[in-house]
Amino acid sequence: MPVIKVSDLAFGRLQSPSLDEAEEFLSRFGMVRTERTSDRLYMRGTDPTPFIHVTHLGPSKFLGLGFHVDNEDDLRKLAKAPGAKGIENLDEPGGGKRVRLTDPLGYQVDVICGQRAVEELAVRKHTVNWGYDKLRRAGQLMRITRGPSQVKRIAHAVLMCQGAKEKTRWYREMLGFIPSDEVYAGPKENIIASFNRCDRGDTYVDHHTFLCFEGPNTGLNHLSFEVPSYDDLMLGHEYLREANKYEHVWGIGRHLLGSQIYDYWKDPWGRVHEHWTDTDVLNARTPPNLLSAEEGLVSQWGSPPPQSFITHAIP
Ligand SMILES: [Fe+2]
Numbered sequence: 001m002p003v004i005k006v007s008d009l010a011f012g013r014l015q016s017p018s019l020d021e022a023e024e025f026l027s028r029f030g031m032v033r034t035e036r037t038s039d040r041l042y043m044r045g046t047d048p049t050p051f052i053h054v055t056h057l058g059p060s061k062f063l064g065l066g067f068h069v070d071n072e073d074d075l076r077k078l079a080k081a082p083g084a085k086g087i088e089n090l091d092e093p094g095g096g097k098r099v100r101l102t103d104p105l106g107y108q109v110d111v112i113c114g115q116r117a118v119e120e121l122a123v124r125k126h127t128v129n130w131g132y133d134k135l136r137r138a139g140q141l142m143r144i145t146r147g148p149s150q151v152k153r154i155a156h157a158v159l160m161c162q163g164a165k166e167k168t169r170w171y172r173e174m175l176g177f178i179p180s181d182e183v184y185a186g187p188k189e190n191i192i193a194s195f196n197r198c199d200r201g202d203t204y205v206d207h208h209t210f211l212c213f214e215g216p217n218t219g220l221n222h223l224s225f226e227v228p229s230y231d232d233l234m235l236g237h238e239y240l241r242e243a244n245k246y247e248h249v250w251g252i253g254r255h256l257l258g259s260q261i262y263d264y265w266k267d268p269w270g271r272v273h274e275h276w277t278d279t280d281v282l283n284a285r286t287p288p289n290l291l292s293a294e295e296g297l298v299s300q301w302g303s304p305p306p307q308s309f310i311t312h313a314i315p
């Protein structure tokens with residue numbers, strides 16, 4: 001049994017040399033500022049969560065991840081785990097409490113609960129008349145407002161390291177992640193990537209929330225954010241491209257594992273941020289799959305990942 005079961009990813013925590021440049025990129029990527037101080041920037045999506053992305057001022061660095069739990073009992077249990085700090089008040093937008101851990105790679109993990117919700121932001125909807133469901137927009141014209149994607153929520157985080165299997169075990173034992181798909185290279189015991197989801201019993205959750213894969217570098221491979229529709233993802237792609245200052249990494253395509261339609265961009269310091277829409281959702285009853293790298297790490301459509309992305313990690 002794991003120590004606790006987290007209910008979702010809460011935020012990614014990065015450090016950046018310029019809060020102005022960070023805010024400019026994240027706004028263009030489709031997040032909205034919640035709060036900015038002289039040395040912190042908090043950004044949100046349209047969901048009623050006060051922040052999903054934190055930037056500390058300082059040299060470029062990945063600092064860690066935050067996860068939600070549903071109640072304080074879980075924090076009390078976690079506070080007794082090896083290496084855990086005690087329960088602290090969270091001095092960040094929305095307040096609440098947290099327990100801090102250090103993961104096996106040395107990154108900070110904040111497990112939080114009791115954060116005050118904020119008002120959901122209005123979302124422009126794009127209703128589509130697909131061939132098999134042709135009357136969803138009956139009598140209405142499609143007229144799209146151009147602009148950034150409307151980031152809804154943070155969805156998953158991907159780390160790269162050596163000994164990914166062991167590192168993943170820590171996340172499972174501490175935070176209750178369960179495997180959706182595992183990918184091997186050569187012998188079947190040689191797991192090189194592990195796609196993990198939250199265990200929320202019968203409730204359906206995203207195919208993966210935490211993924212760790214084997215690679216030559218150590219650190220953050222990417223943070224990933226859900227957007228509400230394919231049109232929204234494409235609008236965001238054009239809006240980032242029109243800025244003429246951000247590097248496009250990979251996409252647009254549809255993953256096999258998780259099935260998301262994806263689009264990957266680098267921020268000014270090379271940290272990869274992904275937009276996706278339309279994921280597989282599973283509950284705790286779905287058994288894990290084991291696939292070879294050739295079978296699993298492919299796209300259902302769209303180009304294969306560039307080599308630079310497969311080896312990419314920011315410490
Ligand atoms: Fe991703």
